[in-house]
Amino acid sequence: MTAYPELGLYIDGEWIGTAGREKMAVLDPATGESLGDLPLAGAADLDRALEVADRGFRRWRDTAPEARATILLRTAALIRERIDALAEIATREQGKILAEAKGEGLAAAAMLEFQAGETVRIYGRILPRPAGMRSLVLHQPVGPVAAFCAWNFPLLNVVRKISPAIAAGCSIILKPSEETPGSAVAILKCFQDAGLPGDVAQILFGVPDMVSRHLLASPVTRKLSFTGSVPVGKHLARLAADSMMKTTMELGGHGPVLVFDDCDLERTLDTLVTHKFRNAGQVCVAPTRFYVQDGIYEAFAQGFAERTRKVKLGSGLDSGVQMGPLANPRRPEAIGELIEDARSAGARVLAGGSVIEGKGFFFEPTVIADVPLEARAMNEEPFGPLALMRPFGTIEEAIGQANRLPFGLAAYCFTENARRQNLLADAIEAGMVSINATRLTWPDAPFGGMKDSGFGSEDGPEGIAAHLTTKAVHIA
Incomplete structure (x- = not known):
């Protein structure tokens, strides 16, 4: 059996354990037994992560799209190489059957591969003007992202947040679910081993309300991406409104x-x-x-x-x-x-x-x-x-x-x-x-809802577009 990963926070390329921090037990839903202890971030950890994300964004946004694509492709290859171990980790902490966990991991790899191709297709346009003038429309990365994802797809949800953000040129601070942290740790190690700089993507675990309020109150954070329940999504949207940050909300359904x-x-x-x-x-x-x-x-x-x-x-x-x-x-x-x-x-x-x-x-x-x-x-x-x-x-x-x-x-x-x-x-x-079918998740198709089920899209070109801001430049 694959060893359950050692759990930790990941800040600025460093894995940080439970020493000096509060912790919680992660349970195996098939037995009710503990799989390991998870460190919970304090305010100092959150402040450090924000500082690092700000620095990482200023460097990553200037990184060539081809270089970003290379890291996405390397990460996809590592997920495919490690799929059996990743699936076992997800099954042990979330409960789904092994075949479903393996399919989830392979879907995450396919998503990375598609979005790697999209990194070089973030096009703007030139508008017609009189001779000697130029009007340009540019699409640029919005800035550091605070992302929160649910426990039900612990491999795919992590990739669904990180991949489009870094493809667009953003840095990201991700708070996965505290109930399925091992999958997030294992996926981020794939990004790390693929060469992603430590200041571009970070993961934190902690008391959800404290973490969300801290990250969303910071002027560093320029986008919120959330997957979860309708009540929590509405609460986070209200917090995000104070700084008018860009938001993507994938909420519940029926x-x-x-x-x-x-x-x-x-x-x-x-x-x-x-x-x-x-x-x-x-x-x-x-x-x-x-x-x-x-x-x-x-x-x-x-x-x-x-x-x-x-x-x-x-x-x-x-x-x-x-x-x-x-x-x-x-x-x-x-x-x-x-x-x-x-x-x-x-x-x-x-x-x-x-x-x-x-x-x-x-x-x-x-x-x-x-x-x-x-x-x-x-x-x-x-x-x-x-x-x-x-x-x-x-x-x-x-x-x-x-x-x-x-x-x-x-x-x-x-x-x-x-x-x-x-x-x-x-x-x-x-x-x-x-x-006449049931599959809805495809790498090239938008994933999202309307009404109380949220707004904005993940996946497809729309997932990357959600991490971009539009700028018009007029030159005479």
């Missing part, structure tokens, strides 16, 4: 799924059950609210439940396991409360519905049919292995239900009717819509 009676039912079920319970449903773009046309509703619900009961639970490190534990001890209780609320409102539990007793933070994959709209689970993001089902009659009704909530991150539609596909693509209020 993914609607519209299943029409002309779909390929068996293929649709196979696709959706697998995707629903990926990472135990702890995915911001997870399909969650299943609206199924009347004629196939009962067949769909029973088919979904039948497949769900066959999902094998266990440690993500064990062969044959299809779903691991929830990430922390808070999640099983939260999912249980949502299920009991729905049950008391008249919903039918067709599969699962219970905590798995014993070591670790396991919860059965669960299917609930006939869920009333007033049930909490139909209005609050469950962020767990919970599939909610309701029937619909017309396309207008389905669209209305899909757009009912303030969330607008991801949506899924299953229909073979091409005219209907075009209508749904236009009408659904979500930053990402997938039709």
Whole structure:
């Protein structure tokens, strides 16, 4: 088994341990046992990181795009070389099955490779003017970035923050989740070994509110990038507003799924059950609210439940396991409360519905049919292995239900009717819509939401553009 990494802060190219600092235990969600102690940054650490990021930015912004691209490509190569060890670290501290963790790491490498190519395509333009005049539009790096990412994709989320920032010419201070620090440490060591200067990317762990207030109050910080819950995102956006810094917010979702009676039912079920319970449903773009046309509703619900009961639970490190534990001890209780609320409102539990007793933070994959709209689970993001089902009659009704909530991150539609596909693509209020498929993350495609699910995009050329500021220059 791969050794769990020694945890530390990374400031100015130096790894800093627990000596003289508060610390917290990192837990294995499959056993509840401690994997190691994580040092928490104090105010002096944050001040030092800000000073270093300011210095690093002033040097890095003048570094040739080709040199930045080379480091991104070297980092991608190291991730591919170390993928087995990286996947095992992510599984041990987050819980997802090993195959999913490996896929996540390879997606991170592909993202680095794409953005390496984009570093040399940060184009401006020349505007037509009378002879002897020039008007230029320049896109320049915005400055040091403060980035915060969630625990559910501990390898990919780290790359998703660091890669576009340094591709654009920015420095970055990253605060990954304190619940999955080993993955962040291992990824940053890939950047370090690829030759990234220590003053360009740094990682800090600490009390989240203290760290965010300190970094966002500094005049050094010129951009906020956040992945996490809607309430925390709104709180950070208010802090960022005091200095009018640029922001990218990738917040929570409550993914609607519209299943029409002309779909390929068996293929649709196979696709959706697998995707629903990926990472135990702890995915911001997870399909969650299943609206199924009347004629196939009962067949769909029973088919979904039948497949769900066959999902094998266990440690993500064990062969044959299809779903691991929830990430922390808070999640099983939260999912249980949502299920009991729905049950008391008249919903039918067709599969699962219970905590798995014993070591670790396991919860059965669960299917609930006939869920009333007033049930909490139909209005609050469950962020767990919970599939909610309701029937619909017309396309207008389905669209209305899909757009009912303030969330607008991801949506899924299953229909073979091409005219209907075009209508749904236009009408659904979500930053990402997938039709007859479930994959939404591609290196060249923007990733982001609308409404309460945030604003701005990560990934693709848009991810780098989010780290640039526009300047007009007029020369006579």
